[in-house]
Amino acid sequence: MISHHPANELLFDFATGAQPPALALAIATHLSFCPICRASVAGLEALGGELLSSLEPTPMGEGALATCLAQLDAPVTDRAVRSPRRPAPKRTPEALRRYLGDDLTSIAWQSVGGFFDEVKLPELTPGYRVSMLRVAPGGHVPEHGHEGNEFMVVLAGGYQSGGRHYQLGDFSSCDGSEEHTPIADPGEDCICLLVLDGPLAFRNPDGHRISPLLTM
Amino acid sequence: MKADATAVSDQWLVERITAVASRRDRGAFTDLFHHLAPRFKTFALKAGVTHQQAEELAQETMLMIWRKAASFEPGRAAPMAWLFAIARNKRTDLFRRASPAHADLDEAPEHADDDRYGPEEVLRASRARDLVERAMMTLPPEQRLVVEKAFLEDMSHADVAAELALPLGTVKSRIRLALSRMRDDLPADRP
Numbered sequence: 031m032i033s034h035h036p037a038n039e040l041l042f043d044f045a046t047g048a049q050p051p052a053l054a055l056a057i058a059t060h061l062s063f064c065p066i067c068r069a070s071v072a073g074l075e076a077l078g079g080e081l082l083s084s085l086e087p088t089p090m091g092e093g094a095l096a097t098c099l100a101q102l103d104a105p106v107t108d109r110a111v112r113s114p115r116r117p118a119p120k121r122t123p124e125a126l127r128r129y130l131g132d133d134l135t136s137i138a139w140q141s142v143g144g145f146f147d148e149v150k151l152p153e154l155t156p157g158y159r160v161s162m163l164r165v166a167p168g169g170h171v172p173e174h175g176h177e178g179n180e181f182m183v184v185l186a187g188g189y190q191s192g193g194r195h196y197q198l199g200d201f202s203s204c205d206g207s208e209e210h211t212p213i214a215d216p217g218e219d220c221i222c223l224l225v226l227d228g229p230l231a232f233r234n235p236d237g238h239r240i241s242p243l244l245t246m
Numbered sequence: 247m248k249a250d251a252t253a254v255s256d257q258w259l260v261e262r263i264t265a266v267a268s269r270r271d272r273g274a275f276t277d278l279f280h281h282l283a284p285r286f287k288t289f290a291l292k293a294g295v296t297h298q299q300a301e302e303l304a305q306e307t308m309l310m311i312w313r314k315a316a317s318f319e320p321g322r323a324a325p326m327a328w329l330f331a332i333a334r335n336k337r338t339d340l341f342r343r344a345s346p347a348h349a350d351l352d353e354a355p356e357h358a359d360d361d362r363y364g365p366e367e368v369l370r371a372s373r374a375r376d377l378v379e380r381a382m383m384t385l386p387p388e389q390r391l392v393v394e395k396a397f398l399e400d401m402s403h404a405d406v407a408a409e410l411a412l413p414l415g416t417v418k419s420r421i422r423l424a425l426s427r428m429r430d431d432l433p434a435d436r437p
Contacts, residue, residue: 076324094301
């Protein structure tokens with residue numbers, strides 16, 4: 031059951047389309063698991079529809095209709111089959127398929143300092159870092175703070191952090207005021223989508239900053 | 247081409263979208279073009295693009311309506327909500343950041359199999375639409391302004407705050423107040 035959702039303003043910026051794509055990717059991924067937030071977005075789209083219908087029309091150019099009609103038969107590469115949005119276990123959510131393929135188990139992971147595995151996605155928004163994270167059962171990400179915001183969506187397994195338990199589809203966000211040491215649940219790998227808009231500040235057990243494990 | 251300034255009903259839109267979906271009816275599509283394309287053009291202009299870019303957005307949005315008409319489910323949402331989502335996705339696609347998140351939601355909004363709608367949902371959808379319409383008519387101007395800037399001028403919370411020189415918290419609370427008028431069942435409180 032989903033118990034951790036994006037804040038209302040994140041859903042709002044997603045619905046208006048004004049959200050940075052890197053962050054919208056995390057929201058879209060959560061939405062693929064969460065009918066409650068989908069309903070919220072649908073409500074916002076209804077508001078968008080009202081505003082759209084209140085707009086004064088601006089005349090189109092001469093021949094605009096003819097141009098449009100001429101393109102109706104142009105060949106289109108459409109997906110023929112509508113696939114269910116909620117991904118089956120280990121299937122990649124729709125929003126991520128273009129980066130990861132259909133299957134979470136075929137990701138080409140790279141180890142980060144022996145603590146966890148990761149694969150970085152191509153840049154979507156300057157200043158944002160988007161990656162997939164995999165932590166072994168019971169494993170932990172070393173304690174760190176945040177110079178910006180950290181957003182995560184759980185795609186497999188689960189983890190504990192700050193006294194809260196995050197499971198499949200849950201969305202978490204941390205800002206600069208928080209430090210944590212997420213620990214993966216026993217039993218299966220924890221796989222998450224991670225979006226950062228600022229670097230993480232890792233510390234060794236003495237509390238000294240160590241070199242960034244994840245470069246922006 | 248003279249812009250058609252008359253209002254149309256949901257029924258008018260639904261009939262034409264479904265005619266396009268089921269019979270590829272170009273007459274129905276033409277009706278939709280005359281009514282919608284000029285509004286999509288205004289929608290684009292409000293985001294600050296040129297007339298040429300705005301025409302391009304309107305054309306591309308109409309094309310997407312032709313292609314995705316079969317995915318519109320009457321009763322699930324008001325037709326203008328569905329049309330807004332298509333226009334929003336196209337605006338993001340063409341003008342800014344080619345947002346893969348929206349594009350991957352099938353360019354026109356898809357619906358998950360596990361929230362297939364029944365009569366209660368149909369009722370809920372039309373009730374929600376009534377709420378939104380009524381609320382919009384009575385919004386205080388400062389709430390209306392932030393909502394319009396967000397939806398129509400393509401601004402995030404932070405963008406609206408910067409443009410209006412307001413604290414981010416003020417923008418958040420005005421949007422929240424505006425939205426609270428439009429729902430009779432507020433979701434559980436979130437951070």
